[in-house]
Amino acid sequence: MGKNEELPWDLFDRCLLPVIFSHAAAVILSTILNSLYISQVSTFTLFLWFVVSSLGAVFFYHNLKVTAAGKTVLITDCTSKIGYAAARQLDDLGFTVFAGFQDKDKGSKSARKLKDESSGRLHTLQLDVTSEKEILAAAAYVKENLPHGTSGLWALVNSSTWAAFGEVEWIPFAVYKEATEVNLLSAIRITQVFLPLIRKTKGRVINIVSILGRIAAPLRSPYCTVKFGMEAFSDCLRLEMRRWGVDVIVVEPGDYTTGKTWFTDEVLLAQARHMWKSMSKEAQAEYGEDYFEQSVRSLETYTKGEEMDLTPVLRSLTDAACRTFPLPRYTSVTRSEKLQAFVADHLPRSVYDIIYT
Incomplete structure (x- = not known):
């Protein structure tokens, strides 16, 4: 996975729920305040206030770290x-x-x-x-x-x-x-x-x-x-x-799995030979050696691909x-x-x- 494809999915997932709750809280509170004529605050204003507060709290505790020494x-x-x-x-x-x-x-x-x-x-x-x-x-x-x-x-x-x-x-x-x-x-x-x-x-x-x-x-x-x-x-x-x-x-x-992170050509080919020999004669005839070899060749990307960025x-x-x-x-x-x-x-x-x- 190249760096240009890295996305902060995990932080996005952590922030999604607070945003949803902020919207729900804003709608409920705005409805109550307006119904009781206490304040004519718009739902959007309350939503902004809730979302800024909740996301601020999320970012704060998301970035807290433990001390590695002694662990x-x-x-x-x-x-x-x-x-x-x-x-x-x-x-x-x-x-x-x-x-x-x-x-x-x-x-x-x-x-x-x-x-x-x-x-x-x-x-x-x-x-x-x-x-x-x-x-x-x-x-x-x-x-x-x-x-x-x-x-x-x-x-x-x-x-x-x-x-x-x-x-x-x-x-x-x-x-x-x-x-x-x-x-x-x-x-x-x-x-x-x-x-x-x-x-x-x-x-x-x-x-x-x-x-x-x-x-x-x-x-x-x-x-x-x-x-x-x-x-x-x-x-x-x-x-x-x-x-x-x-x-x-x-x-x-x-x-x-690409770029020999897990596999080499030798390991993959050895697995393929073992599988073919282990198959029944009936299965070999049904699938055919050409289809089997084509499937094995389709897996060569796992050993010939570019080394992955870990x-x-x-x-x-x-x-x-x-x-x-x-x-x-x-x-x-x-x-x-x-x-x-x-x-x-x-x-x-x-x-x-x-x-x-």
Whole structure:
């Protein structure tokens, strides 16, 4: 997403409700005052007064920030470019960052590089998000290495992502299981384990989801399915954690899969070969190899596209970690993605299908 396409959707969403309430309050108060002959104040004048006051208050508390010093953040997967960049960013801001790597024990170059580039506050740890043993070991490590005077964890960033491409009939069921395990079940389990530490600080859970958790896309069913699930899990958790003063925040990046952010040509082709071999002879005959190859070629934009600018999603993650009153949802998306999400949320499904298929 280029900088010229970045839009302040989140602040716009936060301001919309006060504007609506200001209009309603102005109409009601103006009607009462005029009916009682107390004052002949116009609705527009009252609306301006209410909207200026309410938006001023919104901008004030929207810009309040916490102090990073002494606060700890766990990022579950820093093997990915987004997780790695988030660890660097939050470390630069003064947080004590625990950066999880699924291959640290295998001599991960990324883990060593991150450690070398960061402050002495940053910790790298082995964390395979699908391993119960490693999740519990990570929790013990975080507890033992909290900064002096810190009672718990300020923020948990669930950033693990694994995806596969293909039509539903092509994809082996084991792939759906793995996508669910990595993207959904692991995040739920890690959240369960770390919630006691988060409650102590009245901190926050930050789930990196995707705009594909709100809009469906062909050839992306494993990813869309688990991201829809993460959206629902986050909403439920946010309602449950309100009594504890814990925020639950969803960060919805746009399509950041291009430019090898997640995939390489080799990975994509290996997935395609595995899918074709796993299909029944009947399915291979029905779809045909030409159609299959054409569909695979249509996905080459995910490995041959221009490297994406991660600035918008990093800004959303920073806001989620630093704001005193964070938004429940940050959408780092383009105009077209925002429009598509609006159509999916508010128009009949038949209209969405006509436009986007």
